[in-house]
Amino acid sequence: MSDTTHPNPLDGRLRLAVAQLNPTVGDISGNAGLVRAARAEAAEQGADLVLYSELVIAGYPPEDLILKRAFIERCMEEVQALARLTADGGPGMLVGSPWLDEGKVYNAVALLDGGKVQTLRFKYDLPNYAVFDEKRVFAAGPLPGPMDFRGIRIGVPICEDIWNDEVCECLSETGAEILLVPNGSPYWENRAEERLQVVVARVVESGLPLVYCNQLGGQDELVFDGGSFALQADRSLAFQMKQFDTELSLSTWVRNEDEIWVCEAAPVATLPDLDEANWLACVQGLRDYVLKNNFPGVVLGLSGGIDSAICAALAVDALGADKVHAIMLPYRYTSRESVRDAADCADALGIRFDHVPIAEPVEGFGRVLGGLFSGCEQDTTEENIQSRARGVILMAISNKFGAMVVTTGNKSEMSVGYATLYGDMNGGFNPIKDLYKTQVYHLSEWRNDHKPAGVLGTDGEVIPSNIITKAPTAELRENQTDQDSLPAYEVLDDILACLVENEMSVADIAKRGHDVALIHRIEHLLYIAEFKRRQAPPGVKITSRNFGKDRRYPITNRFRDRT
Numbered sequence: 001m002s003d004t005t006h007p008n009p010l011d012g013r014l015r016l017a018v019a020q021l022n023p024t025v026g027d028i029s030g031n032a033g034l035v036r037a038a039r040a041e042a043a044e045q046g047a048d049l050v051l052y053s054e055l056v057i058a059g060y061p062p063e064d065l066i067l068k069r070a071f072i073e074r075c076m077e078e079v080q081a082l083a084r085l086t087a088d089g090g091p092g093m094l095v096g097s098p099w100l101d102e103g104k105v106y107n108a109v110a111l112l113d114g115g116k117v118q119t120l121r122f123k124y125d126l127p128n129y130a131v132f133d134e135k136r137v138f139a140a141g142p143l144p145g146p147m148d149f150r151g152i153r154i155g156v157p158i159c160e161d162i163w164n165d166e167v168c169e170c171l172s173e174t175g176a177e178i179l180l181v182p183n184g185s186p187y188w189e190n191r192a193e194e195r196l197q198v199v200v201a202r203v204v205e206s207g208l209p210l211v212y213c214n215q216l217g218g219q220d221e222l223v224f225d226g227g228s229f230a231l232q233a234d235r236s237l238a239f240q241m242k243q244f245d246t247e248l249s250l251s252t253w254v255r256n257e258d259e260i261w262v263c264e265a266a267p268v269a270t271l272p273d274l275d276e277a278n279w280l281a282c283v284q285g286l287r288d289y290v291l292k293n294n295f296p297g298v299v300l301g302l303s304g305g306i307d308s309a310i311c312a313a314l315a316v317d318a319l320g321a322d323k324v325h326a327i328m329l330p331y332r333y334t335s336r337e338s339v340r341d342a343a344d345c346a347d348a349l350g351i352r353f354d355h356v357p358i359a360e361p362v363e364g365f366g367r368v369l370g371g372l373f374s375g376c377e378q379d380t381t382e383e384n385i386q387s388r389a390r391g392v393i394l395m396a397i398s399n400k401f402g403a404m405v406v407t408t409g410n411k412s413e414m415s416v417g418y419a420t421l422y423g424d425m426n427g428g429f430n431p432i433k434d435l436y437k438t439q440v441y442h443l444s445e446w447r448n449d450h451k452p453a454g455v456l457g458t459d460g461e462v463i464p465s466n467i468i469t470k471a472p473t474a475e476l477r478e479n480q481t482d483q484d485s486l487p488a489y490e491v492l493d494d495i496l497a498c499l500v501e502n503e504m505s506v507a508d509i510a511k512r513g514h515d516v517a518l519i520h521r522i523e524h525l526l527y528i529a530e531f532k533r534r535q536a537p538p539g540v541k542i543t544s545r546n547f548g549k550d551r552r553y554p555i556t557n558r559f560r561d562r563t
C-alpha cells in the first residue's frame with residue numbers, strides 16, 4: 001500500500017500532528033506564519049502529516065471577505081508558497097483555504113506534499129443556520145472521495161460535512177481508511193458533548209477512526225474553544241487536546257492486522273466544567289477582540305455594582321491588571337457604599353482606579369435644556385443624561401489614551417432594553433452580553449473560589465462579597481433598585497430564556513408557573529428593545545442563542561403572542 005514515489009513512504013505507521021492554532025481573520029501572511037511554525041515544530045517531533053483547522057489561512061469565519069477576489073487570490077498564493085515548503089521531504093499538510101475553481105469559490109482543504117498542492121477537496125455541506133452563513137459566499141463542492149497521502153487513503157470531510165451522515169458514508173464507501181476533519185466550530189454551552197455525540201455517530205456508521213481539529217480564539221462575537229480530539233474506530237477516545245489554548249499534539253497511528261488504524265497511547269486533557277468553560281470563553285473573546293484590534297488596553301466605568309465588577313475581573317484575566325483602567329463617575333445618587341465597593345474591587349484586582357465626578361456636565365445639560373424643558377416633570381430624560389455624561393467621559397478617555405471602552409450590560413438588561421443608548425451602551429465590546437444576570441451572580445461567586453489555568457488575574461476574592469450580596473441598583477435616582485420595575489431576576493431570566501433561546505409560546509411559558517400578564521410585558525419589552533440591540537456593541541456568544549448573528553428579529557414588529 002505504500003507510495004514508493006515519496007522519499008518517506010509510510011509503512012503502516014502515520015505520525016499525525018494536530019495544530020490547534022489561533023488564526024486572525026484576514027491576516028493571511030500571519031496565519032501562514034502560524035502554519036509554518038507549527039509544521040516546523042511537527043517536523044522536529046517526526047510528524048508525517050499536519051492537520052490544521054478549517055480555512056486556517058483565511059481565519060474562520062471570513063464572512064463577506066470571500067466575495068473579494070483579491071482576498072481569495074492572496075489566500076491561494078499563500079497556500080502555493082506553503083506547498084513549496086513541502087519539497088523538503090518533511091511533513092505534508094492539510095491546509096484549509098478558500099479556493100477559486102472555474103469561477104466558483106469553495107471552502108477547501110488542500111493536501112500539500114512533495115513541493116506541491118497534491119489534492120484539493122471542497123466542503124459539501126455548507127452550514128446556513130444559527131451563526132453560520134456559508135451558502136451566502138461559498139459554492140458547495142461535490143461529494144468527496146478520499147485523498148492519497150503517501151499510500152494512505154485519507155478522508156477529509158470539512159466541519160459541517162460530519163454533522164450529517166452523507167459525506168462520511170461516501171468516504172468510507174470509496175475506501176477512506178481514516179477521517180481527518182478540519183473544523184471551525186464555535187463555543188456555546190455544552191458544545192464539547194454535542195461534538196462528541198456527532199463524532200461518535202460518524203465513527204459508528206463508518207467504522208473509521210476520526211481526528212477532529214478545531215480552531216482556537218475569539219472572532220468578533222464568536223469564540224472558538226479548540227478542544228480537538230480523536231476517536232478510535234471502536235469509539236474510544238484516542239486523545240483529547242485542551243480547550244481555550246493553542247496546542248500542537250502528535251499522535252502515532254498504526255494499521256493493525258485488520259487494516260484498521262489504531263492510535264497509540266496519547267495524552268488526554270481534562271476539559272473544564274461548564275462554569276470554567278463559560279468564564280474562559282468570556283476571557284478569550286475579550287482578549288482576542290482587544291489584541292486582534294490592536295488596543296493597548298481597556299477602560300470601563302466601575303460603579304460598585306456587579307456587572308462592571310465582573311467585567312473588570314474578566315478584563316484582568318484576559319489582559320493583565322496593567323491593561324485595565326477603571327473609573328468611578330459619581331453623581332449625587334451614588335452611595336458611599338458604591339464608591340467603597342468600587343475601590344475595594346479595583347484594589348482586589350490591582351487595577352488603576354480614578355474618580356471623575358459627573359455633577360458639572362450633568363448640571364450643565366440641565367441648565368442648557370432648562371428653558372426648553374420648563375414645566376416638564378423629571379423623568380428618565382434626566383436619568384439618561386447621567387448615563388450619557390458617563391458615556392461621553394469614558395469615550396473621551398478612550399480617545400485620548402487609546403484604550404477600548406468595555407460595555408457592561410448583561411443579557412437580562414439587553415433583552416428588556418434596560419440600558420441607555422449612547423450612555424452605558426457606549427463602548428467597543430461587551431464580555432457579558434450573553435450572560436443573564438443570574439449567571440453574572442453565579443460566575444462572580446465561582447471566580448472568587450476558582451482561578452482557571454491560563455488567566456492573568458490573581459486567585460482569591462476578586463469581586464468583593466458585598467457587591468454580590470447587596471440589592472442591584474442603577475443609582476439614577478433616589479433609593480432606586482432594579483426590582484422597582486422588574487421581577488426578581490430568577491423569574492425574569494427564566495421567562496427570557498423561554499422566549500429567546502427556546503422560542504416558546506406564552507401559553508407554554510405560563511405552564512411553568514409564570515403570570516401571563518408578566519410574560520406579555522416581558523415579551524413586549526423584548527420586542528421594543530430590538531432597536532437598541534441593533535446599535536449595541538458585540539459580545540461573546542455563550543448561550544445557544546445570542547443577540548447578534550444568531551437572532552435576527554425585525555425592529556419594526558407588531559407581532560405579540562396572545563395564545
Ligand SMILES: Nc1ncnc2c1ncn2[C@@H]1O[C@H](COP(=O)(O)OP(=O)(O)OC[C@H]2O[C@@H]([n+]3cccc(C(=O)O)c3)[C@H](O)[C@@H]2O)[C@@H](O)[C@H]1O
Nearest residue numbers: 380383384387413417418419420421424473474482531555
Ligand atoms: N424603534 C425605535 N427605533 C429607533 N429609536 C427608537 C425606537 N424606540 C425608541 N427610540 C429612541 O430611543 C429613545 C429611548 O432610548 P434611551 O434614550 O436609551 O432611553 P430609555 O429606554 O427611555 O431609558 C433607558 C432605560 O434604561 C434604564 N437603565 C438605564 C441605564 C442603566 C440601567 C441599568 O439597569 O443598568 C437601566 C433606565 O432606567 C430606563 O428605563 C427614545 O427617546 C427614542 O429616541
Ligand SMILES: Nc1ncnc2c1ncn2[C@@H]1O[C@H](COP(=O)(O)OP(=O)(O)OP(=O)(O)O)[C@@H](O)[C@H]1O
Nearest residue numbers: 301302303305306307308328329330408424473474
Ligand atoms: N457611578 C458610576 N461610576 C462609574 N461607572 C458607572 C457608574 N454608574 C454606572 N456606571 C457604568 O454604567 C454601567 C451601567 O450601570 P448601572 O449602575 O446603571 O447599571 P448596572 O447594570 O446595575 O451595572 P453595575 O452592576 O455595574 O452597577 C455600569 O456597569 C458602569 O460601567
Ligand SMILES: NC(=O)CC[C@H](N)C(=O)O
Nearest residue numbers: 127159160163184185186
Ligand atoms: N464551520 C462549520 O461548518 C461549523 C458547523 C458545525 N455544525 C459546528 O458548529 O461545529
